[in-house]
Amino acid sequence: MELGYINGKFVSLDENVLPIDERGHQFGDGVYEVIRFYNGKPFMLMEHLERLVKSANAIRLPITDTLDDFRKLILTAAEKSQLSECNVYLQITRGIATRNHLFPDVPVSITMTVREAKPLVRELREKGAAVITHPDERWVNCYIKSLNLLPNILAKQAAHDAGCFEAILVRDGIVTEGSSSNVFIVKDGTVITPPLSKRILAGITRMAVIEIIRESGVPYAEKDFSETELLNADEVFITSTTAEILPVVSINGSKIGGGLPGEITKRLYQKFQERISKL
Template sequence: MKVLVDGEIVARSVVKVDMEDRGYQFGDGVYEVINIYDGVPFTLDEHIERLYRSAKEIGMSILFESDHLKQDIRKLIKENNMKKGGLYLQVTRGVAPRTHQYQKDISSKLIAYPLPYKEMAETRSSGVTAITEQDLRWLRCDIKSLNLLYNIMIKQKSYEQGAFEAILIRDGLVTEGTSSNVFIIKDGTIYTHPATNLILNGITRQKLLEVFLENGWTCKEQPFTTKELMEADEVFVTSTTSEVVPVISIDGKSINNGIPGSLTRKIQQAFSNTVKKETSSAVL
């Protein structure tokens, strides 16, 4: 495997992390996961734009210009002969003596590497189960930071209960999943939490808002309650790696009689069409 480290593509075997890297010690950094379709990084511009936004929000400078970074990512994909799968990209504040505060002259550290392809076709087809849990995360969920401990704790809890995802509830309102955005459908209208500091504005989420508009489907970005979640006609979750996944049961209660809903199916197909269209016309 070839890995991108601070602008250089090297073998994984030579990559080392300093024990005083602030990402290692504090989770002081940001990241992105990008899907690869037929060798093309889908929504690369959007992912890189969000990476730089997250870095800015935590007061961190990325040493590379965004266009340069995009070129390096495309080179990395070619070097690894990637046709499908994912790409993980992480930037930490850098290496410095361990104190909570930091000096402004620290140089950020960047690393990117391929993720194996994860087959999701059966999951997207049959639907998944979910549980609900309290959302006890910090209040800057809009920053895609390395600090994911609570997400991990709750994701593991859902895994141990045989569920695909845990849907998080804050003050009686649904925010998002541990690693996904949540949508419900009621009487033909799609609802999802607005892009505030309480959720990560997923790239798939953003792309779907465009898809809804193109297809004439009404979507309201407004909070909905746990009760509305449980009484929804259809529920689905979205993420870069999962795309659009129907939820057919929550906390043991069936949604749409335990089968993926018809509008969710249409949304899946419309998103797939968008991926094919945009990747086939992409210039590498």
């Protein structure tokens, strides 16, 4: 059963629980994580929680829960839902206080939802995704998984309006990441992804893919590439908790790799599935 959680209490998803002065609602003043459970087991839970605490510290959220407290809370929520394939969304905000920009002296709010994880449409998974490129109009601290997603939302909607799945963001001619994913290209047998910096989110799926690449001995580099290099890549794929590893077969209407998912991308996805089956 899909369910929600707010500050110590499990609730049904349609219950009205948020006071109007909740700062997540008023300011987007908070951070979040999305964790995928496969067959009742979380995928890279501690890595997600470490990133959560890093995001919380970066915006000076006074969290008192430890990593282990969050771990137990998330495991309890998933277990309570009895959904073996689910996504747990966890959000921490600066709490509930009369609207004022300054930090209030109140406890943070912790909310969660547990929802069934539906696999991507089969055709998308098998045939690959069409994407657009879009100006990266976000702020300078994209390593923080902040609730403030307005530029990401506008970019994703622009992609959708163009009949595409994702918008790949470009800043000063350099590819950063997708609106809700990280980006990889393959050129002459080498897999390339932008290095970690404040311009991108340190994706957990990105981390898993890099581990798989290292284990497999595939040539690999973390370096910036331009929009032109993206368009001329042999293969392109995006990664995220919900999309896993998804081949990109067209960008701005031009085919990539002849319009078919690339061989290296397919091999990495297979290894990713093997990892999941071993959870």
